Amino acid sequence: MLIFPFLSREILLLIFAGAGVYGYITNSDRNITNLIVSVVLLLLISITANLYSYSLPKYIIVSAIQISTIGFTSATIVRCGAKKDLQENTTNLPSSLALLIAGGSSAFIAGSWYAYWTAAVSYELIFFIAVIGAITAALFESIPSSVDRLFSMTLGSAMAMWILAAFGYTVAPLHLLIAFIFALFLGYLAYRTTIADISAVLSATLMGVLIIVFSNILWFVLLLTFFILGGVFTKYKYNYKLDMGIAQEKGGVRTYENVFSNSTAALVLAIAYGIYPQHSNLITYAFLGTVATAAGDTLASEIGTTARQTPRMITNLKSTKTGTDGAVTSLGELAAFGGALAIGILGAAFGFVEHIIPAILITCAGGWGGTNIDSLLGATFQKNGYLSNSGVNFVATATGALISGILYILVL
Structure with missing residues (x-):
């Protein structure tokens, strides 16, 4: 004393x-x-x-x-x-x-x-x-x-x-324990299937508990869909990508950096959903947009890099080599739209929205737009050392949320 x-x-x-x-x-x-x-x-x-x-x-x-x-x-x-x-x-x-x-x-x-x-x-x-x-x-x-x-x-x-x-x-202790066990169990499955390392398991558990508590379990399931898609398509033509020198490190195993850079915007929106229920519709559409961006960007990277066509820079459309930050291909753009579409359809199936067709279109627009913002940032800020890959992912997912949120306000 x-x-x-x-x-x-x-x-x-x-x-x-x-x-x-x-x-x-x-x-x-x-x-x-x-x-x-x-x-x-x-x-x-x-x-x-x-x-x-x-x-x-x-x-x-x-x-x-x-x-x-x-x-x-x-x-x-x-x-x-x-x-x-x-x-x-x-x-x-x-x-x-x-x-x-x-x-x-x-x-x-x-x-x-x-x-x-x-x-x-x-x-x-x-x-x-x-x-x-x-x-x-x-x-x-x-x-x-x-x-x-x-x-x-x-x-x-x-x-x-x-x-x-x-x-x-x-939150009720029983509800919290169920959320914790569920999130940890799914993280463990990702670890056992070599999709995630321990830091990613714990990051996903932290995210999962908070998202389930502040919103509901389906929000977390939708976010997990992005990680599952990413893990599956990382293995797509992996040997080819490895030979090209563009494969994900550690066999595509996700780390805490992948989790936080792609999911922080989603976490913030889930917490906002619980705290500001009067804005629940707007927040829901923004959430769909950010998850769609994460899914679209991952599929664009993992599938687009396997395209046989010559990639072009998003800034000036000049030809460049595969794997260059900011390079895009028709296959990658199609994959990005497909990833965003999958999230939109799942969101509608989970009952997130009332207006199904507009919701799917708004989700696709946010996801596809956010994915291309990711490419644009990669070709500029990341290329010049102002942003890391994780930083680019964070800004892009936040932008995808913003696009879907603005479209919701304008359309619905």
């Missing part, structure tokens, strides 16, 4: 008790230091936020501590057999599951205990953010980085929980 007078007794107890347990098992002074630094940083953020009439609740910090100590320790035990001499090991699926279960459970218990004595907070909200915090931490642990994993896990999980707590959106 003399060293950190702004800390409550409960916070100090959790910091040093949690760090002590973790340090005993891992025998790592560096990890203890990184944990304490990350927690102190969160407390400083909390104090600074209070100065500007914002609030980072301390029960969120308490939950983040548990995820980073109990959760990460459980993952380490599963991965390395509780050895004292731990090396930097590649994350595996069982260890990630251990982190999710142990971290999420301990975060909920500790957060509820702290909130009981200090703040009137719904236990449903604490459970919701504990699950999201644990998934976020597991995702950060699975991503190779020069930043210490314990540091990024603590800060990352706390920030994710803070954002959701600020919405004040609650």
